[in-house]
Amino acid sequence: MTVISIDSAMHRCAHKPALQRHSRLAALLMVCLLLALTQHPAHAETQYWVYTVRPGDNIWNLTEKYCVSVRHWKRIQGLNNVRLDRQIPPGTKLRFPLDILKYQPATALVAQVQGTAQLIRAGSKPAVPLAAKTSLRSGDRIVTGPGANVTLQFADGSELLVLEDSEVIMDTLSAWSTTGMVDTRVRLQGGRVDTRVKPGRGPGSRYHIITPAAVAAVRGTRFRVAADTQQPISRSEVTAGTVNVGDAASSQDIPAGFGLVSESGKPPQPPRQLLPPPDLAATASLYRSLPLQFSWSPLPGAQSYRLQIAPDEKFETLIVDKSAGQPGLQWADLPDGHYALRIRGIDNVGLEGLDAVGVFEVDARPFAPLPTGMSGGTLVHEPTPGFSWKPVEGVQSYRFELARDAMFTQMLTRKQTDSTGIGLTEALRPGDYHWRVASVDPDGDQGPFSQPQHFSFRPALAAPAAVEAPIVEDATLVFTWQAVEHATAYRVQLAEDPAFARMVADTKVSGTRAEIKRPPSQTYYFRINAENAQAEVGPYTQAREIKVPPHNYWGLLIFLLPLLLML
Secondary structure (H helix, E strand, O other): OOOHHHHHHHHHHHOOHHHHHHHHHHHHHHHHHHHHHOOOHHHHOOEEEEEOOOOOOOOOHHHHEEEOHHHOOOOOHHHOOOOOOOOOOOOEEEEEEEEOOOOOEEOEEEEEEEOOOEEEEEOOOEEEEOOOOOHHHHHOOOEOOOOOEEEEEEEOOOOEEEEEOOOOEEEEEEEOOOOOOOOOOOOOOOOEEEOOOOOOOOOOOOEEEEOOOEEEEEEEEEEEEEEEOOOEEEEEEEEEEEEEEEOOOOOEEEEOEEEEEOOOOOOOOOOEEEEOOOOOOOOOOOOOOOOOOOEEOOOOOOOOOEEEEOOOOOOOOOOOOOOOOOOOEEOOOOOEEEEEEEEEEOOOOEEOOOEEEEEEEEOOOOOOOEOOOOOEEEOOOOOOOOOEOOOOOOOOOOEEEEEEOOOOOOOEEEEOOOOEEOOOOOOOOEEEEEEEEEOOOOOOOOOOOOOOOOEOOOOOOOOOOOOOOOEEOOOOEEOOOOOOOOOOEEEEEEEOOOOOOOEEHHHOOOEEEEEOOOOEEEEEEEEEEEEEOOOOOOOOOOOEEEEEEEOOOHHHHHHHHHHHHHH
């Protein structure tokens, strides 16, 4: 309408002076130029998607497939200097302006759910449990619970791992037709995410993580973002590629190996280098018992650590995601199998460092039985002792081993039994021993052995033999007997009664002879036993009777009488 109006005014003024006609003509040209600039942006600002021609392609089918209207074929022809009377050679590069490409909604796929997570659909208030294989659209919201994590896969194959206690919103999920260019924008309201972004396939490819404090924009990289739910602070850590972090006012590029802390309303802090990976040399590669104890070397500069366990080294989902204040963490249980482990340090501003990655195996089943005796250095005197343990559910049999050493290199016995106990048939020699037992499942697979149990065997001390009748001397009673094997001391007791309730003497000697002061004349009872170096006491001999006669004073008087007469 404007152009037509301007043309009519020029016709009515055809007979006016030439100068006036030239002025109006200049004005008309200026208006037309302004209209052209408004309707067609400058060529330098136009972005293009580049397509490689395949056999059978032509201008019409390509325009119909990728553009909002087939009528744009003339623009594509002129832009690429394509002649319609000839077939386009395969391999030819054709440029398509982004402003005429089809822009349509895309979806994201919930690849895996570990633990409990909730889904709130766009425009819907009730939350429902989130399940794997669920399709997400723009506006959908995901909330993960404690210990949970969710893996999302976007239209271009990029992946986002939403960690525990996090909330994300699918802000924008769109694609440029079937060009492979996608526009993915995720709002992280709080919590942590770990993302793996595939390289963009054109200028329309976008991948943004938006937090209350900053926007992280990337193309083809690995990075992590955490948003504080208590204050508008976010942390970005880049492990591969480059990430641009900032807001409308300012932004910074973060290279791989660096991180950045952003606070809403403030310029981003300068990127700082992430902590290096911890040393996992002290971390076990095989766990044969539970709980699992993970250890690693302290990392200078680390205020705490993060430990993550996944089914494999892709870390597309996490089984364990825990922080620890010290270089070590205990985990109660994992099913038998192979796992991937990664550990990183956390610095004083909360940035998580580079990952140390390892693998380990859990082979703790069937569980080892719990020994019920013959442990803790027990001393036994029976040369063929018995061993027992508690039953394990689902076990078919047990494997028992007895050795002279704790490493079980000097093996004495190895047996398999379907009962929860076993007895020896060959007598042991005096000494120290170690034993252990393992479970065997119905498939014949043996689990780990129990903790080695230690015990000692020494034969019981015998009662002294060949005890002679005591010799009654003028001032003493003399006892003698034969030595007892392994004995280091002996005890001699003398009492007025056979129950040894009225004790007269109780003496301990190291040899096989003892002297006791001669008691008054009457009937007594005596017994002897042996002791060893471990203060173990053998049985007493049977109580025996001894009569102590009176002293013979008449003989002494006869001896002394001649001497008295000489005085």
